[in-house]
Amino acid sequence: MKSDWKFKSMVIAGGLSFILAGCTGSMNGMDHSRMNMEGIKDSRKSTDAQTVKPTVLTGREFSLTASSSNQEIAPGKTLPVWTFNNSVPGPQIRVKQGEMIKVNLKNQLPEPVTIHWHGVPVPNEMDGIPGVTQNAVQPGQSFTYEFKADVPGTYWYHSHQDSVNQLDRGLYGSFIVEPKEGTGVDRDYTLVLDEWMSSGDMSSMDMSGDNMSGMDHSAMNTGHDMSMYDLYTINGKSGSLVDQFPVKKGDNVRIRLINAGYLSHQIHLHGHEFKVTSTDGQPINNPGILKDNVVSIAPGERYDIEFVANNPGQWLIEDHGNNAAVKGMKALIVYEGAPSGSDKSNETENLTKVDMSRYGQKSESNFTLSQKYTLEYTMNLNTEMKNGEMVYTINGKTFPETDPINVTNGDTIKVHLVNNSKSDDHPMHLHGHFFQVLSKNGEPLEGSPIIKDTLNLKPGEEYVVAFEANNEGNWMFHCHDLHHASAGMVTELLYQKYKTTFVADPNAGNMPE
Structure with a gap:
């Protein structure tokens, strides 16, 4: 039987997500949009645990509050946003494989919301689809999601209520399921990619309180002209506001790439050989060594890349393309003690994309082209x-x-x-x-x-x-x-x-x- 769904065709202004280090405790109401965060140290590999900052929620029970705020996205450009726990992106939720978890969503926005756990094979009633698996959570009300985190990998969460608008306003965050045996890396960074609209009605609107009630972005419909997105961001920040990612020589480094936007991005890691170790959280068998390739990441996709920090200096990880906005989607990987200015950007360089249909090594799989299907x-x-x-x-x-x-x-x-x-x-x-x-x-x-x-x-x-x-x-x-x-x-x-x-x-x- 068909679900009773309603649709609107609309266009909006931007969402993002910022995530990195690890810690426990409540993030409710905390503004971490200006924090600098360091990578997660794997305690199974080293007792020299890194100082962590409260930007990641760990444990088994979590609270997420949806509310409106303002966030500086690019230097001098503060935009009205919708947030989980007063930040875009919302906090990273980081759990262990096999754990039963509980997430308490409280809605302090003037519009209904839900949470969808993108890529996570949750029970159907926990999928967060309004009108299909649950009713949208009304202003002032709450809903609790409970499920077992069975499959390790890189995932994310976002509202699925009027999602074309609510994601663009910032209602999302990352969700990481660590394998039982540990992550096996020294530094573990998450880069959430997105696009924002710096001009037009949205940039001058007050999206706090009742001023957003009943607002319809369809009035800004430009016929799906994606050039309106003129600010590209990493973890909610563009250009010089993007945080640096510190490493030490010899570190094994994982970078989790999550595309929370509506455009594909061509991500290039400077100065290092690397491997693509997973796509959408699922491992690649015997991944090959790459250098001077771009990883093309489309909306909703995730890619984990790993490299050994064996080339001291300051090195960029950046988007490639001819659009001027790509200049904002770049971050520095900084070796301890490295002098500044040791890497130069060339975001217009045309590099070969990794072809995932030919990458890694064949192995046994669940399905073949020739088998009989139901x-x-x-x-x-x-x-x-x-x-x-x-x-x-x-x-x-x-x-x-x-x-x-x-x-x-x-x-x-x-x-x-x-x-x-x-x-x-x-x-x-x-x-x-x-x-x-x-x-x-x-x-x-x-x-x-x-x-x-x-x-x-x-x-x-x-x-x-x-x-x-x-x-x-x-x-x-x-x-x-x-x-x-x-x-x-x-x-x-x-x-x-x-x-x-x-x-x-x-x-x-x-x-x-």
């Missing part, structure tokens, strides 16, 4: 004009008219994804499940098995993916350029024998996209 499904993704508006379609239909994928527990499903749009990328995100990428543009993958929950299709690209129906519920499968999702590019994965006790409240204002 169900096969084709998703033709496209863009067209209907009734004078741009819409984004799956098999010629917009949600809620799209045909769902109907499954039963234990089914194996092969999905053929085709991007027929002439100029739009479509990063497709499946809730509640991981899928294996089997082929790209008709060619079987040559390297490591690639397991993901978000896969970007550039115009003209085709992929075949496969997954097992092993997490009963009603789930979304949608484009994570949320402008496209809000304009129709959504379908559902529905378990036919799943019985939900959820009842949608028609007065809750549920807006799952």
Whole structure:
């Protein structure tokens, strides 16, 4: 049965996320937007534990309060934002594999909110989809999420209520599940990438208190013109406000890249060889050594890269491209005692992208192209004009008219994804499940098995993916350029024998996209 979903096509101004070191205790109401943070030391590797600052929540029970604030995004540019715990991004939640966790969400905003645990295979009732798994949390009310953190990796959380707007305002943070055996690195940094709009109505609005109530960003719709995003940020900051990342010679360093925005970014690490060790939190088998390559990270995706700090100095990690805004998306990796100015930016240099379809080493996998599947499904993704508006379609239909994928527990499903749009990328995100990428543009993958929950299709690209129906519920499968999702590019994965006790409240204002 179809869920009762409402959509708005709108455009907005920006979100981000800042995360790094580790500590325990409550972050409620704390403004850490100006803090400088150092990396997490793995106590299993060294007793020389690094001093940590309260920017990461650890433990098993957490409190997140959604409220409005203002944050300096770029030098001299303070923007109104919506926050978790008074910061964009919200605090990093860092837990251990196998732990049962509880997150208490309190809404102090003038609009309803939820939390979706992006990439985490939570029980369906904890997925945070208003009108599908829960009613949106009303102003002044609370909701508690409880689930077991089974699968280690790099994930993130964000509102899924009117998400095209609420993410852009800043309602998200990172969520890290550490493996039982430890992280195995000396420094562990998280870089959350995003884009903001510095000009226009949003930059002059007071988004605090009742002034945001009932505000409709659709009045700023520019026909999905993404050039309006003219500030690119790392952890909520742009340009000289971006914090430095300290290392010592000999450190093993992990950098977790999370794209919380609506544009792809081409990330280049200067001065070091590195490996891509995971994508969407799932490990790459025997990753190869890279140098002077860019890692292309699309909306909703995550990539972990690792390197040995063996080249003392100050080295950039930065976005590459011809857009002037890329100049703001760069940070310095600083060796202790290194003199300043030892690296020069060249963000316009055209470097080779890492091809994940040929990266790493083959190994046993769960699925093959040739095996028999319970169900096969084709998703033709496209863009067209209907009734004078741009819409984004799956098999010629917009949600809620799209045909769902109907499954039963234990089914194996092969999905053929085709991007027929002439100029739009479509990063497709499946809730509640991981899928294996089997082929790209008709060619079987040559390297490591690639397991993901978000896969970007550039115009003209085709992929075949496969997954097992092993997490009963009603789930979304949608484009994570949320402008496209809000304009129709959504379908559902529905378990036919799943019985939900959820009842949608028609007065809750549920807006799952």
